[in-house]
Amino acid sequence: MPTPDPLVIAGRTFTSRLIVGSGKYSSFAVMAQAHEAAGAEMVTVAVRRVNIHDRSKESLLDYIDTNRRVILPNTAACFTAEEAIRTARLGREAGLSNWVKLEVIGDEKTLFPDNEALLEATRVLVKEDFVVLPYVIDDPVLCRKLEDAGAAAVMPLGAPIGSGLGIQNANNLRIIKEHARVPVIVDAGVGTASDAAVAMELGADAVLMNTAIAGATDPIAMARAMRLAVEAGRLAFLAGRIPRKMYATASSPLEGLVGR
């Protein structure tokens, strides 16, 4: 029986350390199966205008089992603190939950966050009793400021959103984790299962991903791979890896060899 190792964010306990998105899937049905295969307990969703002219579209919420998965509204594609704050407030009202994955984007091409605006929006939303999970650049100083501002977790990127480049900043992530008093969630950059395992081996408390699963040829199989990788990475981190050495260290006894 494995030792219980829950993830706790703002007093809420999760068994799964894999947080998933809900975008870019070929259909809601595939998304629902992928969420199941991922074993996800938290799903992030975007807040957008209702299509007034075409009401025929199915509702995303019909495909997310809200009894088993927490809805995490996000402020994706918001470029100012004001936009992000408005979107967070609307998300809270639509979802009746005060959690928000806070994104304030500063650059269209890289989708890197606008650090100043992110900090400002965090301060405002924390005052309004939001549980703020900010998507942040891999900067330990900024992560500390966000934490001081009341963020419930910090979510540094491993690489640009949707890039699939894998963890490009292992040392920064390790430093962020070493100093953080709130959970560190690696958000964005994962391309395949080994990337998720690396993030967890570095000590991350959780990994958040969307494109790596939704964009895979078989999203459901990839979701399962990610689930296993996150679990494996976490276990390896807790188990304590051996130090890296330059040269070989024999695993078998050197005495008693035949013919010597």
Place this chain on the structure above:
Amino acid sequence: MAKHLRLTCPNTRRYALLRTLRQGGAPPALVTITLNGEPYQVDGPVSVSTLLASLAIDSRRVAVEHNQVVVRRALFDSTIVGEGDAVEIVNFVGGGAPAGSAASPLKIPIPCPPLIPSSLQAGRSRRG
């Protein structure tokens, strides 16, 4: 402090209008509002609940902003939308990463060495 940080300020004109309507006042006329960024005509003034119903929108699934202030669900019946008002109706859609323009390549190409370096491949073929 920035404009968006202001708290809801009760609009006395609107409350007066609500009272008039409740007391069987003047019948509604056609009003033009800005709905999700577009001009929209509706028999009004109307409550948020009535507006949602006329659009066949399930009020449990959406959030509504009236003149940049979020309307609590409990106040959908009593919040009145009138001429020139701005209304945003939003819901949850699939997302996690914004589509943005991230798909377009960066100016500096990412070095991506082949799994087997070409020097090794060449060496093998010479030996073979």
